[in-house]
Amino acid sequence: MLTRPNYYKQRRKIAILHERIANQRKDFLHKQSRQITNAYDCVAVEDLNMKAMSQALNFGKSVFDNGWGYFTAFLAYKLQDSGKYLIKIDKWFPSSKTCSACDKVKKELPLSERTYTCDCGNTLDRDKNAAINIRAEAWRILGIVA
Numbered sequence: 001m002l003t004r005p006n007y008y009k010q011r012r013k014i015a016i017l018h019e020r021i022a023n024q025r026k027d028f029l030h031k032q033s034r035q036i037t038n039a040y041d042c043v044a045v046e047d048l049n050m051k052a053m054s055q056a057l058n059f060g061k062s063v064f065d066n067g068w069g070y071f072t073a074f075l076a077y078k079l080q081d082s083g084k085y086l087i088k089i090d091k092w093f094p095s096s097k098t099c100s101a102c103d104k105v106k107k108e109l110p111l112s113e114r115t116y117t118c119d120c121g122n123t124l125d126r127d128k129n130a131a132i133n134i135r136a137e138a139w140r141i142l143g144i145v146a
Contacts, residue, residue: 025070041084045086047090050069072088089138096129100129109126
């Protein structure tokens with residue numbers, strides 16, 4: 001029987017390295033979720049399907065590497081323990097395609113277009129526009145009138 005001691009040593013070193021990276025990621029996500037929980041009474045997030053995003057948008061492993069599922073889980077239990085709210089907005093809500101000023105929805109908005117421009121004259125960064133729409137939807141769900 002052929003033994004490969006160097007292979008097993010290297011395999012163990014790699015496993016330890018991956019465990020260390022995973023622990024660093026979890027530590028960072030715990031700290032960020034705690035910071036958000038301490039700062040806000042209500043947090044709204046988009047309920048994203050990360051598996052579909054990784055396949056459809058050709059992002060691959062980078063989408064899984066960010067730990068979005070861990071982050072939302074950490075945020076949910078920390079907010080709940082503090083008596084605060086986590087609002088999950090449906091993944092089909094057109095947060096990026098909707099104008100935050102006039103509520104007009106664009107039919108198509110390619111990912112390469114980083115600035116949202118509407119016929120009403122509203123021009124914003126695409127992500128900022130989506131964040132405003134997510135906040136407005138969370139307020140609607142909570143019954144808060146802006």
